[in-house]
Amino acid sequence: RKIRQEFLNFFQQKAHEIVKSAPIVVKDDPTLMFTNAGMNQFKDIFLGIKDPSSTRVADTQKCLRVSGKHNDLEEVGHDTYHHTMFEMLGNWSFGDYYKKEAISWAWELLTEVLGLDPDRMYVTIFEGSEPEGVSPDEAAHMEWRKYVQEDRILKFGKKDNFWEMGEVGPSGPCSEIHIDLRSEEERSKIDGATLVNADHPQVVEIWNLVFIQYNRKADGSLESLPQTHVDTGMGFERLLMVLQNKKSTYDTDLFDPAREFLAKKTGITYEEATEPQQIAMRVIMDHIRAIAFTIADGQIPSNTGAGYVIRRILRRASRYGFTYLNLGQPFMYEMIDLLEELYNVVFEELTQQKEFIKRIVLEEEKSFLSKLERGSRMFEEYLRDHRDEDTIDGVFAFRLYDTFGFPIDLTQLMAREKGRMVDMEGFQAQLEAQKSRSRAATELKTGDWVEVNPSSDLPRFLGYDALELDTRILSYREVQQGKKKAFQLVLEETPFYAESGGQIGDRGMIIQGDQKIRVLDTKKENELIVHLVDKLPQDADGTWRASVSPNFRKQVTLNHTATHLMHAALRETLGTHVEQRGSLVSDKLLRFDFSHFERVKLEELQEIEQQVNARIAQGIRLEEYRDMPIGEAKAMGAMALFGEKYGDNVRLIVFDPDYSVELCGGTHVQNTQEIQLFKFISESSSAAGIRRVEALTGTHALAYLNEQQSQMGAIHELLRQPKNTVKAIEDLIERNRQLEKELQALNAEKVSQLSGALRQKAEEVNDIRLIREVVRLSSSDDLKQLSFELKRSEENTLILLGAEIKGKPQLSLIMTDDLASSNRFHAGNMVRELAREIKGGGGGQPFYATAGGKDATGLPSAISKIVEMI
Ligand code: SER
Numbered sequence: 001r002k003i004r005q006e007f008l009n010f011f012q013q014k015a016h017e018i019v020k021s022a023p024i025v026v027k028d029d030p031t032l033m034f035t036n037a038g039m040n041q042f043k044d045i046f047l048g049i050k051d052p053s054s055t056r057v058a059d060t061q062k063c064l065r066v067s068g069k070h071n072d073l074e075e076v077g078h079d080t081y082h083h084t085m086f087e088m089l090g091n092w093s094f095g096d097y098y099k100k101e102a103i104s105w106a107w108e109l110l111t112e113v114l115g116l117d118p119d120r121m122y123v124t125i126f127e128g129s130e131p132e133g134v135s136p137d138e139a140a141h142m143e144w145r146k147y148v149q150e151d152r153i154l155k156f157g158k159k160d161n162f163w164e165m166g167e168v169g170p171s172g173p174c175s176e177i178h179i180d181l182r183s184e185e186e187r188s189k190i191d192g193a194t195l196v197n198a199d200h201p202q203v204v205e206i207w208n209l210v211f212i213q214y215n216r217k218a219d220g221s222l223e224s225l226p227q228t229h230v231d232t233g234m235g236f237e238r239l240l241m242v243l244q245n246k247k248s249t250y251d252t253d254l255f256d257p258a259r260e261f262l263a264k265k266t267g268i269t270y271e272e273a274t275e276p277q278q279i280a281m282r283v284i285m286d287h288i289r290a291i292a293f294t295i296a297d298g299q300i301p302s303n304t305g306a307g308y309v310i311r312r313i314l315r316r317a318s319r320y321g322f323t324y325l326n327l328g329q330p331f332m333y334e335m336i337d338l339l340e341e342l343y344n345v346v347f348e349e350l351t352q353q354k355e356f357i358k359r360i361v362l363e364e365e366k367s368f369l370s371k372l373e374r375g376s377r378m379f380e381e382y383l384r385d386h387r388d389e390d391t392i393d394g395v396f397a398f399r400l401y402d403t404f405g406f407p408i409d410l411t412q413l414m415a416r417e418k419g420r421m422v423d424m425e426g427f428q429a430q431l432e433a434q435k436s437r438s439r440a441a442t443e444l445k446t447g448d449w450v451e452v453n454p455s456s457d458l459p460r461f462l463g464y465d466a467l468e469l470d471t472r473i474l475s476y477r478e479v480q481q482g483k484k485k486a487f488q489l490v491l492e493e494t495p496f497y498a499e500s501g502g503q504i505g506d507r508g509m510i511i512q513g514d515q516k517i518r519v520l521d522t523k524k525e526n527e528l529i530v531h532l533v534d535k536l537p538q539d540a541d542g543t544w545r546a547s548v549s550p551n552f553r554k555q556v557t558l559n560h561t562a563t564h565l566m567h568a569a570l571r572e573t574l575g576t577h578v579e580q581r582g583s584l585v586s587d588k589l590l591r592f593d594f595s596h597f598e599r600v601k602l603e604e605l606q607e608i609e610q611q612v613n614a615r616i617a618q619g620i621r622l623e624e625y626r627d628m629p630i631g632e633a634k635a636m637g638a639m640a641l642f643g644e645k646y647g648d649n650v651r652l653i654v655f656d657p658d659y660s661v662e663l664c665g666g667t668h669v670q671n672t673q674e675i676q677l678f679k680f681i682s683e684s685s686s687a688a689g690i691r692r693v694e695a696l697t698g699t700h701a702l703a704y705l706n707e708q709q710s711q712m713g714a715i716h717e718l719l720r721q722p723k724n725t726v727k728a729i730e731d732l733i734e735r736n737r738q739l740e741k742e743l744q745a746l747n748a749e750k751v752s753q754l755s756g757a758l759r760q761k762a763e764e765v766n767d768i769r770l771i772r773e774v775v776r777l778s779s780s781d782d783l784k785q786l787s788f789e790l791k792r793s794e795e796n797t798l799i800l801l802g803a804e805i806k807g808k809p810q811l812s813l814i815m816t817d818d819l820a821s822s823n824r825f826h827a828g829n830m831v832r833e834l835a836r837e838i839k840g841g842g843g844g845q846p847f848y849a850t851a852g853g854k855d856a857t858g859l860p861s862a863i864s865k866i867v868e869m870i
Pocket of ligand 1: 039231
């Protein structure tokens, strides 16, 4: 706490404004999933798209490097100084000071304020790149000479000393400060300068000073920015390691609570642990932080996008615990308390969301552990069925990976324990195939913007007041998403609402004379409002009429206001633990996720519905404040959502100051009466501790009720207009149950009769007793029962049955135990071969196997082929 504060104080004294960390989960930027550097939140300022509130700022930023250009995930745990989530201490100049101050202040802070030994430091500078047209960084070199000896100023190329945020975006040469923490003895043997940038765990980078002066464009070229900027980032955990004299970031006091916890849980202290156990402990200590902070910022583990990355991180930690530390029960959720105590001074989101995060983590752990268990069982079965094989099929390993979340190294480990190997080539081939399938479907390639009317101002959104206006096209571009080509367009002023806060983007037209361009969707890219259109203009110059489809907007707006009313009603009815966790407001329906720990009962839903409809009928007028200081808005009762960025001034939407007060950028009705009607259509669970409701408004709600009514009418007719419909259906179900029971009894009788007849027909082939027959049965279950029945109290017998069940041929091959243990036959292998006759496949265990196919006419030949096989 003290060190973090010292950093911030230092820059505050140098006239920097201290700002908050941006959320760790990035919204509205297609090039980035998570915040990977302190500078992300300032991207638009660097690019000259947005003006800064202050030209000097400093902060500590939560960063996550697990995807995209900066990805350290695989190293984490295996080495002693990388992290997935880490804090980056940074100071920035937006067109203000440059290299001289950045370098001298960094030096002053490290050596004078924090007291690091200058003799242990090395600095690196950019050596220049001819192909990029960037010359060596002489200015930084000159500056460093004032503090550091020449032989400690090292030059490196693009990989180390040219910083880029991603494939496109702000970039520039950088200068890094490295520190050598080795013992005097080691230092005298090997010159520290040779270990810089060489992955030595004790000679590490601690601070990166980036001199932002370019924008990397999609075509790969560098464009000079109108102004030069400073972006510095110092790894907080590494700084602690240096100041606390430790060999690893994991040995600093930041990780003490987690270490002690793990020691208690496992009975093994970190110091005593074997190397794989230490790795596992580091993985867990690291990953739990990434998990806690991303969930706190609103990202819930899921099967797609950012949610999937989080799920994988969580599973990686859980799996290391399971494999190396024998932690077969959920345990990570307990670590959230420890993190909260550690971070409550800086990151209040952990404090406020603690219970919620715990629940989510616990549920995820439980579900993954049960998958591990199921997968392990499948693995055992596989081994039994493939007793004679040394290698484990790559396709099977991939299935474990894909369906049960088994990381491949876990499968390899389990295989090794059984003296087998995994066919890694086969596995890789499957993995590649899957990757390229999903890449082809989602890869986004953007062309550069073609500027029609260059402007340094951000496009303006005027759609709160107008659905139609005359404007100019600023720029357009082509994008390629998977196989699909799409087009995008930016307007100087626009009535189109860009998707945000759950409200979907506006649709409509942009027209000039005969040129009619359809707007399919509108999205934000940082602060830019991007219209997704069906084609590019032939001639973009001149004035264009931009109009939002009024009906579309109206439907969306009804749903948005209804969402606010419902949110208030939910909190009033269920309690104030209800917090928004996700929201979709479209022209068709509204969907709302919120924290609540049990089903919302029907009576509760009805009560909420009634309350919302009463508010609608009351005709409450909209009170809208476009530019209210955030403090004032909070004082009026507005709640800020975690993971959302808010400016100093906010938009406040009020429907009755005593009822619904929300921070919101969306569009709303003038009077609640416009909504007419509100109707829930579903209530379900969306994730652990989160419920999801869907509802309709206006004519959609009415249409839904009508549809329900006609369905009821049809049911009533089908049941021949009973007095009590529910009772009639109950009777029907009961009768059905009776009939099924009777049918089962009949089938059992048939099976036993059949078995008697078939026993009579047993033949002898090569000293084996063989029963084979195509029988008439109506379910696979019956076929199985008959097979087992025939095997009962027999010896030396093979039974092959065929049947056409629901139009498809099936085979069942079983043998008596004595035959099975003689190892002369393998039912699985035999049935696989027989299945060819019915154009199908199958398999199973050595004593019993089944097959299914497509061609029932092949059943007799399968039945005769067994004779040859024997
Ligand atoms: N953007 C640079 C980095 O992330 C410095 O903050 O290393």
